[in-house]
Amino acid sequence: MSRNKENNKPRRGRSQLSAIRRADPFFERESASYEQPLPSREYVEQILAERGVPMSVDALAEALDIREQELEFFSRRLGAMVRDGQLVRNRRGDCLLPDKADLIRGRVQGHADGFGFVIRDDKGPDVFLGPRTMREVLHGDRVIVRIAGTDRRGRPEGKIVEILERGKQRIVGRVLEQHGVLVVVPEDRRIAQDILLAPAALKGRKKAVAGQVVTVELIEQPTKFAQPVGKIVEILGNYADAGMEIEIALRKHDLPFEFSSEAKAQARKLPLAVRKKDLAGREDIRHLPLVTIDGETARDFDDAVYCERQGRGFRLIVAIADVSHYVAPGSPLDRESHDRGNSVYFPRRVIPMLPERLSNGLCSLNPEVDRLCMVCDMSLSMTGAIKTYRFYPAVMFSHARLTYNKVAAALYDKDPVAREELAGLLSQLENLDRLFRVLLKARAKRGAIDFETTETRMIFDDNGKIERIVPERRNDAHRLIEECMLAANVCASEFLQARSQPALYRVHEGPTLERLERLRGFLGEFGLDIGGGDDPKASDYARLLEKVKDRPDAQLLQTVMLRSLRQAVYSPDNVGHFGLAYEAYTHFTSPIRRYPDLLVHRAIKAALEKSRYEPGDWDAIGLHCSQTERRADEATRDVESWLKCFYMQDKVGAEFTGSVSAVVPFGLFVALDDIFIEGLIHISELGSDYFHFDETRHELLGERSGTAYRLSDRVRVQLVRVDLETTKIDFRLIEGPQRVTRRGGKTTRDNAQMRSPTAVVDKTPSAVRRAPVEAPKGTAKPKTGKTATKSRAKVKPARVSRKSVSSSNSKTNKSRKRG
Numbered sequence: 001m002s003r004n005k006e007n008n009k010p011r012r013g014r015s016q017l018s019a020i021r022r023a024d025p026f027f028e029r030e031s032a033s034y035e036q037p038l039p040s041r042e043y044v045e046q047i048l049a050e051r052g053v054p055m056s057v058d059a060l061a062e063a064l065d066i067r068e069q070e071l072e073f074f075s076r077r078l079g080a081m082v083r084d085g086q087l088v089r090n091r092r093g094d095c096l097l098p099d100k101a102d103l104i105r106g107r108v109q110g111h112a113d114g115f116g117f118v119i120r121d122d123k124g125p126d127v128f129l130g131p132r133t134m135r136e137v138l139h140g141d142r143v144i145v146r147i148a149g150t151d152r153r154g155r156p157e158g159k160i161v162e163i164l165e166r167g168k169q170r171i172v173g174r175v176l177e178q179h180g181v182l183v184v185v186p187e188d189r190r191i192a193q194d195i196l197l198a199p200a201a202l203k204g205r206k207k208a209v210a211g212q213v214v215t216v217e218l219i220e221q222p223t224k225f226a227q228p229v230g231k232i233v234e235i236l237g238n239y240a241d242a243g244m245e246i247e248i249a250l251r252k253h254d255l256p257f258e259f260s261s262e263a264k265a266q267a268r269k270l271p272l273a274v275r276k277k278d279l280a281g282r283e284d285i286r287h288l289p290l291v292t293i294d295g296e297t298a299r300d301f302d303d304a305v306y307c308e309r310q311g312r313g314f315r316l317i318v319a320i321a322d323v324s325h326y327v328a329p330g331s332p333l334d335r336e337s338h339d340r341g342n343s344v345y346f347p348r349r350v351i352p353m354l355p356e357r358l359s360n361g362l363c364s365l366n367p368e369v370d371r372l373c374m375v376c377d378m379s380l381s382m383t384g385a386i387k388t389y390r391f392y393p394a395v396m397f398s399h400a401r402l403t404y405n406k407v408a409a410a411l412y413d414k415d416p417v418a419r420e421e422l423a424g425l426l427s428q429l430e431n432l433d434r435l436f437r438v439l440l441k442a443r444a445k446r447g448a449i450d451f452e453t454t455e456t457r458m459i460f461d462d463n464g465k466i467e468r469i470v471p472e473r474r475n476d477a478h479r480l481i482e483e484c485m486l487a488a489n490v491c492a493s494e495f496l497q498a499r500s501q502p503a504l505y506r507v508h509e510g511p512t513l514e515r516l517e518r519l520r521g522f523l524g525e526f527g528l529d530i531g532g533g534d535d536p537k538a539s540d541y542a543r544l545l546e547k548v549k550d551r552p553d554a555q556l557l558q559t560v561m562l563r564s565l566r567q568a569v570y571s572p573d574n575v576g577h578f579g580l581a582y583e584a585y586t587h588f589t590s591p592i593r594r595y596p597d598l599l600v601h602r603a604i605k606a607a608l609e610k611s612r613y614e615p616g617d618w619d620a621i622g623l624h625c626s627q628t629e630r631r632a633d634e635a636t637r638d639v640e641s642w643l644k645c646f647y648m649q650d651k652v653g654a655e656f657t658g659s660v661s662a663v664v665p666f667g668l669f670v671a672l673d674d675i676f677i678e679g680l681i682h683i684s685e686l687g688s689d690y691f692h693f694d695e696t697r698h699e700l701l702g703e704r705s706g707t708a709y710r711l712s713d714r715v716r717v718q719l720v721r722v723d724l725e726t727t728k729i730d731f732r733l734i735e736g737p738q739r740v741t742r743r744g745g746k747t748t749r750d751n752a753q754m755r756s757p758t759a760v761v762d763k764t765p766s767a768v769r770r771a772p773v774e775a776p777k778g779t780a781k782p783k784t785g786k787t788a789t790k791s792r793a794k795v796k797p798a799r800v801s802r803k804s805v806s807s808s809n810s811k812t813n814k815s816r817k818r819g
Helices: 003-007 027-033 041-051 057-063 068-083 244-252 261-269 332-340 356-362 404-411 416-421 423-446 476-498 513-524 538-548 554-563 595-608 618-651
Strands: 103-110 116-120 127-129 142-150 156-165 170-178 181-186 195-197 212-220 229-238 291-294 303-310 313-321 344-346 349-351 370-380 386-397 400-403 450-453 456-460 466-471 505-507 569-571 655-664 667-672 678-682 691-694 699-702 708-710 714-723 728-735 769-772
Touching: 041 057, 041 068, 057 068, 103 127, 103 156, 127 142, 170 195, 170 229, 170 244, 195 212, 212 244, 229 244, 244 618, 261 332, 261 356, 291 404, 291 423, 291 476, 303 423, 303 476, 313 386, 313 423, 313 476, 332 595, 332 618, 344 618, 370 423, 370 476, 370 595, 386 476, 386 595, 400 404, 404 416, 404 423, 404 476, 416 423, 423 476, 423 538, 450 538, 450 554, 466 618, 476 595, 513 554, 538 554, 569 618, 595 618, 618 714, 618 728, 655 708, 667 714, 678 714
Parallel strands: 127 156, 195 229, 291 400, 678 728
Antiparallel strands: 103 116, 103 142, 116 127, 142 156, 170 181, 170 212, 181 195, 212 229, 291 303, 303 313, 313 370, 344 349, 370 386, 450 769, 456 466, 505 569, 655 667, 655 714, 667 678, 691 699, 699 708, 714 728
16 A cells, blocks of 8 residues: 555544554554555554454454444555565455465576476475466566475475466567467576467557567466467568577567667766866875776776875775766666666676766776765875774876786886886886785785686677677786775775665685585595584685695685685675675775665765765665676676577587586586587486486486596587577587596596597696686586476486586676675
8 A cells, every 4th residue: 555545544633543453563653654544564463363263344344443434444454464475365355365275475487498496485395386377477576376286296286276466567579480370489588488478569550470579568477277468569671680689688688778768868967077076075186196096898987996006005095986987876777777786797888877978987086087976085004904094085186097917017027118118107006016915924824715707708700790708817016906996895885884884795605514514525525524513614715725826626625615605795784705705895986887886875974974874774775786796697698608509610620628617407508618618418428327406516417337427527518409598408428537437446437429539638728717706606607496497306216308508608898806
């Protein structure tokens, strides 16, 4: 029920409310929100729980002392509770609590094979939905289900009791003709139903034809007996058109990509340059030779740095674009930024969080122009400890736009041309490098984790297709800037904590007990263990990584350790950052492209003014920002997968070497050397045997032969299939690893597939980097969870339906230097 409606209710004054109504534990909250308060939702649930039986509306009204003139509004509140899944009505219309009726609320997660799961709101075990049940819902719907039994694998199986909310109104897909009927096959494979097209006219009198990609709006949702029906609202073009993969990803993942007219109008009213009146209350640091250091292709510059010697220590200035000066809370630009959550960096295209007028213009710290900034001004000791720091708004002037490669050439390669070009800045760059060396030692002492991972960059031809894929090698200039940003972020978190100003922290928790137990079981096979007992620290991980770094199986051990960690998220509850070994950490340094950073800037300004910044429910905002971050990762992964499949189309039959990047119940995923593309060796290609999946050992083990395939094994494969529509790449095993079998002690070579007794050397790919870890996002793929493992985890023989996953995910082309 809306507040406007409630505010106009003809009800008793508060002084006339009975003792029953005043017993509401949330009476004060309701009174603060409404002049004439109704019983709170929690109180309604409490009364139902105390009575222990379903109650009619009249019985509830009597129990809560609802008068006749209040009854209509009370009924509306009950209806809202039903819509939100807090109550359920039985066939007689009585209200009951879902938990008491063994009913479960959650969101549907579909699977390409037609079944699905309900991801429960109460974090309990997922509930399986069979293909028949899934006919009446779509991926993303919110539902109430009842456990109706168990499926053949022992999982709880549910039946739909009520559909609370439809998750999809618009769906992108490809038009196909089936028996003379046009249908749209969704690009999101988690939606298994085809959508029937209603005979509706299109804008411009155009009609879609088979093969085209379109967006449909659902006019009829699916039922037990009927498919969903939709009308075409947008024709995107042909499937193989240049850039179509991005257009599909934008719509598939519901990414906002067009700014509202209100946001555009607000952006147009902003000046093109800093005005004199904007300088009021700001410190002038235009005389300092601040510089930006970014990648060659970067266009939005969030941060600039300056370093000088200060006694035996250093003074480090990190100046960050002052986006909060131009984007006010609650403004159209703020609403757009919140909805997007972050910029999304596709190959060859960026979907910015802010309009280009700000992101590449007024807010970007472009060279040789005045810009408004927020400054973190730090004094650091020779041991890397931050002795003092100060935040203040300022105006700056970037003296140069530098690149990582140019700085590395001047500082580390001693290139005479680069040194001459940067002659006027060399002194401060060398100070930055000296501070960087100090911070590296402090990092090691702190025990932060450095995992080796590989980032890649796609090189495109004139037709917009991949010409080649190259590794992105990080040099010390990347790490230099990274350490400066980490220092500023730590200061921001400490500053806000000290002033009790709520904010979003970047939190990264350690491993769960279950993951830790699996990790220890795996390490035990190698005679290794990780310290820290049930509560290991980042330093325990770092010590073990240092211990095993020179072993031939170091890549395997590192990968399993990384996958034991949880994903970093945004939250107002500061629980520290495990991977970086910080007790408090937040994001301050990228407000042009991350909404949490913009919120942190506003919080810092409020603290400086001794006021308080409250944008709303911090928990909800943190959850939203974490979800938009994952949404961006999934969208970029989809685009890169499609591009890689397109690149591999003409290579069917070719042979490659690579490493096993994931072991799943239905086969092995292999990442190819040099081109960094991933595909599947299906379990049926491993030989004539029954292979059993061991999740703890990350292994498939042959029942008869004792042949084992495990994570990080070196293999040689042949490309046998590339499917652009499903972005799947399939390999056939040519040569596997040489090792002693579990039985008989013989060196194995699969009798059906292996053609050479020569073992493939177990080595780490040459193109690797050391990067700070805050989440195992890019490495825990392909998933072996809800959409894969659940459907295959207990399958013994090679009789699983053929299944593959998109090619590997390289990170976005925007450097993640800011922690």
